[in-house]
Amino acid sequence: DSGVTQTPKHLITATGQRVTLRCSPRSGDLSVYWYQQSLDQGLQFLIQYYNGEERAKGNILERFSAQQFPDLHSELNLSSLELGDSALYFCASSVDVPGGLVDTQYFGPGTRLTVL
């Protein structure tokens, strides 16, 4: 158990709908990351938040958005869903240690999204 929690575990919805995925980081971690894993694309970075602010962005679709709240939990919002959005969505967190070293990211159990 990494200490990162994600809800829900499974989500089944229809095309055109909107869903929200939730992530709680490990205690003390300030950074939250979102990744998408599909069979043909592998693990792809979407976005990072650090202490409530967006820090880095990957190839995240405009239909997708995220935010990090004052209690440091994060939500990933996916709208106008398409069949191709079906995937595993993972959240990760890290403590963000100063000193120039890259932080280790610890992953949650994921949310499996199925768009029908």
Next chain:
Amino acid sequence: EDQVTQSPEALRLQEGESSSLNCSYTVSGLRGLFWYRQDPGKGPEFLFTLYSAGEEKEKERLKATLTKKESFLHITAPKPEDSATYLCAVPGGMTTDSWGKLQFGAGTQVVVTP
């Protein structure tokens, strides 16, 4: 663009048969390399972080090494519970703000049979 390539794609081992997995990368100024283990439908589980060429880390039957162009994950005398997909990742981007953008390889799927 930076690339991370893992080989082989799949590996089938007999219990006790040691082997190595490779992760090669084309990144200028490597700031770290990560190894994760992933079981089907689960989140990646952190194994190792390596920061500089020559560094080695061990955990039970696993040992990770790093050179300037590649990393190896050695599995010594594997057991069936070592069956998983092993992923390596490197930080993307040149600025500190982009180090969190981990770029993952496609993984090596390892199956260990009794």
